[in-house]
Amino acid sequence: MVVDNLSNATIYFSLHPLFKKAFDFIKTQDIEKIEPGSTQLEGDSLKVSVSETKMKTKSEAKLEIHQKYIDIQIPIKQKETFGWSSSTHLKNSVKGYDAINDIEFFNDAPxxxxxxxxxxxxxxxxxxxxxxxxxxxxxxxxxxxxxVM
Structure with missing residues (x-):
């Protein structure tokens, strides 16, 4: 996991060949005015989604993992809290891995x-x-x- 300021994004370009393209896209946007929706920047290899949604309480939020994709998450409107836990400690899967949506939810506590x-x-x-x-x-x-490559 990495947490940082967008102004430092260049530090992380070496972690993945598509990170530069992802952050370059963000730099070209007026983030405050970006509209909800999805954009494919590099086919299925690099996708951007902008969403407006209701926040959750700690007890409502489920831990999730992805096997095929790395997530870069950027709050626009307000601060956002995340729970975190190493996947090696996750034992209580809700329904197993959903390969179509590349997600698995867990009842474990962060x-x-x-x-x-x-x-x-x-x-x-x-x-x-x-x-x-x-x-x-x-x-x-x-x-x-x-x-993931």
């Missing part, structure tokens, strides 16, 4: 919580169980899906 602000981002790799959208009210965020 080992830690952290909060990021607009202008910051979190990168979750397949080994990072994460429970997003913890907070109050409605939020708007960007999720970039980067295919």
């Amino acid at each position: 080992s830690t919580y952290f909060t990021i602000l607009p202008g910051e981002f979190a990168i979750f790799f397949p080994e990072d169980g994460h429970a997003p959208l913890i907070g109050e009210g409605e939020t708007k965020k960007i999720i970039i899906k980067v295919a």
Whole structure:
């Protein structure tokens, strides 16, 4: 997992060949005015989704993992808290892995919580169980899906 400010994104370009393209896309956007929807930047290998959704309480938020994609999550409207736990500690799957949607939810409790602000981002790799959208009210965020290579 990585947590940092968007101004430091170049530090992480070497972690994946598509990270530069992902963050370059974000730099070209007026993030405050970006409209909800999905964009494919590099076919199924690099996808951007902007969503507006209701935040959850810690007890409502489920840890999730992805096997095929790395998540880059960027809050736009307000701060967002995430639960986190190493996937090696996740034992209580809700329904098993959904290969079509590349997601598996868990009833396990996160080992830690952290909060990021607009202008910051979190990168979750397949080994990072994460429970997003913890907070109050409605939020708007960007999720970039980067295919594992």
